[in-house]
Structures are given as structure tokens and as C-alpha cells.
Amino acid sequence: MNKPTKDAATPDSRRPATHPVVTMEMVGRIAGVSQVTVSRALSDPSKVSPATLKKVQDAIAVTGFVPNALAGALASRRSKLVSTLLPSITNITYNSMVKTFCEEMRAHGYQIMLSECGFDPADEEAAIMTHLSRRPDAMLLVGTRHTASARRMLLAAGIPVVEVWDVTETPIDICVGFSHVEAGKAAARFAFEAGYSRAACATANDERALRRKDAFRAEFQALTGTEVAVAQFESEATLGMGRAGLARLLETEGFKSGVVFCSSDLIAHGVLLEATSRGLAIPSTVAVIGFGDQGFAPDTSPPLTSVRVDRGALGASAAQYILGRLEHGRSAPIVTDVGFEIVRRESA
Amino acid sequence: MNKPTKDAATPDSRRPATHPVVTMEMVGRIAGVSQVTVSRALSDPSKVSPATLKKVQDAIAVTGFVPNALAGALASRRSKLVSTLLPSITNITYNSMVKTFCEEMRAHGYQIMLSECGFDPADEEAAIMTHLSRRPDAMLLVGTRHTASARRMLLAAGIPVVEVWDVTETPIDICVGFSHVEAGKAAARFAFEAGYSRAACATANDERALRRKDAFRAEFQALTGTEVAVAQFESEATLGMGRAGLARLLETEGFKSGVVFCSSDLIAHGVLLEATSRGLAIPSTVAVIGFGDQGFAPDTSPPLTSVRVDRGALGASAAQYILGRLEHGRSAPIVTDVGFEIVRRESA
């Protein structure tokens, strides 16, 4: 459509070794003070006379000095860095939690180092080691499944570690989340009480999603005595997965009508679309329950019933616990269950 | 629904100063070699005898030693860190680009420092400074609008800088993207050639989205002589914004029928849903063109026509250019236009 063009010539040749720049030493020389004074002018201006402060600031402006946080962290043994490891950045599930967490930490002078670590604990372990080598002051992890080696490293690092999005009896340090088993059960009870006598599940291959699915099945079968069909996918949740999921349930799993419990709102939305495309009435023929109560849930057709988790609060408490340990040495709770609630709209 | 529970008592009291851990010095003492030998065993095992190598590895295993990359970077003047600044992490627009970029860089031993910097250049400037203080070996930025101060700092840092997602005559260093003006024009020509004589735009308040919108309007008006109505929103793109957008166009902007050019696929999807809800035929009454050709575009009802950008290729070339500068000192093109194409499905 638009012809790709290339090129031009490179203007300056870059030096082989990186990180040249200005140092406090140089700034000090220009300002006519020592390196320490520059350091103080930056970290606590009140400890420097107004006159020299100005000289230093001028020198900084002139040179374009940017402090070397590497050296600072090495000397002070505090990096002001907080590592955040997510299974997937493309997954909207954790978005608002991460956003809140980052804002909260940044407001307190901490910088976030975000990385994607995949869903495999072994890959997570590698990511954890890489991050620990940067000496973060704290670390945020998703979930409670980690390799033994990872746990060891984390404990040895001696920094606050928060595991979010799940709860466990054996946290590494701080744990803020909710019970996925309870969530699955609650969805089943909701479906039962809403009068559905048949149910199915559409789920991605995520460890926590599978726990919810299993809990839902067990509970729903216990309540109604009917089997719960399952459409499970290997990749990450997509809209298309929801469409394919309902198709599979209808065509090969013997599902005729009832409620479909989905592992995410995205999948649920796909189920809604597929049902609509097939002319199936919602919720009378096919009802849908999502998970996550994402921002778009009220805007689907019909609006989506979903299991709501206060992700913002989750990120905020994670930050608060870390800050508590970090700044005030405050002793924090080990496990916090933030719970969940089912938001009923028109899809079920 | 599920009663939130709290608490327990904190097990160990954490030391005030962070970053304790093991050093090469200690590892060396245990292995019976000097600190330097440990360093060599790690960075280039071939420079160490098999015997001592094993001793060192054993000592590392015993102590759980994790190298201090801060010290390493300070000494070597190379951090193996690459900064990536995104306007928004919750925005799926950049997802696959970032994913590809990260994987490529990680495969070459670089770690990504991802941060959200907002859409305001002033906020971006602050983020750039914070990141530069960590002495990254390279930096990836979205867009070409930066404060003068930011440009200065970037140039002074002397590291490879890539601006993606747009093209410009005046790149800071490397630039990989496409022309948003051309994209808007192309969409207008496509709409015109498809036979639509009326058009409207639904857009988020993003600088590049607005450039596309303006180009679309100008071109479509030039081709057809009819005005193009606009529904513009202040916040980030959402599904609900698409619904509200079509509603506004129909109810207050005098739009009766025609094609709606949207600033993102998410908004476009919302327009589709709203049109369907209102019983408007797609594409005969309301046609829709999205932007981005996200993964879900083929799964909407009807499948979404969209402007496709090869985001994976975009991330990959950004990585390649950086690696070229970093590893081989290779001179790279300044500006690369990766173009775009319009993918026609059933929505328009």
C-alpha cells in the first residue's frame, strides 16, 4: 500500500564504549566545590548553602549532568528499583493492577523494572535471577508457583517479595490475592441459584484458570448432578478462542444450552459473539459468565456478567506492603485475601 | 462474596539496609582462588583451567551467588540494559511490537527496562532522565515528539536511540515506523474507491491518531466534497468509546450512514457492536474501518476491515538496528518506513 523506503547516512560515529557522560566530580569542578557537595545538593539541598546550591545547579544545567544511579546504588546499597515479573505483558488481565502498583511505587521514588517471564516456573526462575543481579529493593511476582531454587534466591536476597493474584499457605514473604478455588465455586453456586441446570467451561491453559474451572465443575456437578463440558485451549486468551470454544462445546462436546463459565472476559466476549452469530438467545439458550470484570464488560452485547476482582486495590496493597517494609520497617501481614464478587449483568 | 481475611505475623525481621548477599570475593575464598578468577570463570570460562572452573562453580552453587550487575556495569561501562518507554502499558496497540523487541534483545543478552511514560512529552522527559540515570545501553521510544531537553539528554548519552511507530525528517538517531498521514489518506482513498460517499471518524485523543484523522478528513473531503463528522474522545481507546462514538455521530453529528474510520480496532469493534445493537446493517448502512489489525479483527461480527501494520517486524528491526550499533558498530539507516496495508474484510 505504502512503499517502504529506507536509508540515509549515519551522521556521527558512536564511540565503542557506552556510558561516557558527566560525573559529579566534573560538575563540582565547574561549580568550584567538591564532589560530595554536589551529591548533597542533589540528595538534600537543605544541607548546602543557598549560594553554593545555585552554583551547583548552574553547573548541572550547563553540563547536562545525569546522576549515575548504578554507582549510587552500589555505594548506598539501595537501588530504588522494584522488579515486576509478569507472565505476559500482552495479557490485559494484570493491566490495571500493574498500573496502580507502578504509580504508587513511583510516587515514592521507586522505579519499576518490568519483565515478561512466561507461564513456566523455570523461565520465571531465570528472570528472577537476572533481576536479582540488578539488586532491586523489592520484587513483585504473579502467582505462588515458583521453583525451589527461585524461592531460595528470593529468600537469600533479603528483600520484600510480594506474590499477587493468588493466596497460599506458604508465601515467600508477602502475599496479596484471592482464592481461585473459591471463585470457581462461587460462580457455580451463582449459576445454580440463577436456575441454570446445564453448564460448560471455556478456558485458557493457565494454571489459575484451570483451578477455577475445576472448582466450578466440581461444585456445579455436586449441586446439579449434571456433567460440565469443557473446551480448553493451549494458548493465551483471545476473542477467537471464545468463538471457537463455544463452537467446540456445541459441536463436539454435546453442549446444547446452559451457562458457559469462561476463564477471562475476553473469552466470554468471544462466546457472546459466537452465540449471537448462531442466532442463539442470550442468556436463555446460552448464558455467559466471564472472569476479571474488565472495563469492557458493561459494553458487550448483552452486558457481561463477570467475576470481579479489585485489581487496583490489589496493586495498591502490594505497593503499600512493600513500602511499609522498605521505609518504616513495618511488619506486614503475610497473607491478604482481597476476595472477589460476582457482578451480574444481562449475559447470565 | 468471599470474605476478605487478613494477617498473621511477620516471620523474620528484615535488615534495614538492602543488598547483602554473596560477593565474588567470598566465592573465591571458598573456591580457594582470587576474586578475579571467579569473574573470569563467569564471563569467559575458557580462560580458566577446568579444575579451577569446577571449584568455582561448586562454590557458586554452595553460596547461591548472584553476580552484582550494578558493580559490573559500573566497571565495564556497559549495563546490558535497554530502556523501553511506552505511552501506556494498558494499551494493546504496542503489545506485539514490544514483545518481539524484548525477545530479540533478550536473545542477545540484553535485559529490558520497561516503563510507562504517558502521552505528555514532559512526562516522557522525566521518564527518560530516570532511565538514563540507570545507564542503559540503548533506548526505545514511541513517537517522534520529544521535548528539546529530552533530545539533548539523549544525544549527550551517546547511546543508540530508536524512535518507533512514526517517521520523521529529524530523527534523534534511528527511526522505524510509518507515515500516519499516508495511512489516513490511504484509508480515505480506500473508502472512496469502495463506493462510500459519506464518512465519519471516531478517535481517541492521541497525537498520531489525530494526524490520521485529519489526513483522512482532508483526503475524503477532497475526493467526495462531503464533510466528515468527527467524534473525538479524551481518554484512551476502549470498547465503550466506540459505542459512544457511533451514538454521538448519529445523534448529534448528523451522521446518517456511511463509513466510520476509527483510531483503533478496539474503538472500531465498539462501533460494530453499537451498530448491531441499533439494528443498522453492516456495512451497507454503517461501515467500519479499524486501525492496527489486532489479532481479534477477524473475529468480530462482521470481521473487521483494518489498516495493518507489521508490528512484529517493527519491533524486530528496532532490535536489529540497536544490536547493529551495539555489537558490530555497524552504521545504520536513520529512517525506515515499514509501510502499512489495508486489510479488507466484511465491515467495509
Added chain:
DNA sequence: TTGTATGCGTTATCAG
């Protein structure tokens, strides 16, 4: 208020 000395844990440069 300001400066001096010392150390943070590596890598780089030489010697041996």
C-alpha cells in the same frame, strides 16, 4: 556548611 577518606563489587590492565 564543606571537604577528606574510604568502600560498594565488579571489570580492565598489567604482571608473573
Added chain:
DNA sequence: CTGATAACGCATACAA
């Protein structure tokens, strides 16, 4: 192949 020794740029005591 191995080991001293000197940076790296800053912060922390301590001294003036």
C-alpha cells in the same frame, strides 16, 4: 592460566 592493582561514580562516616 592466575593474581595484584587500579579504576568505575557515588554515598557514608568523620573531620574541619
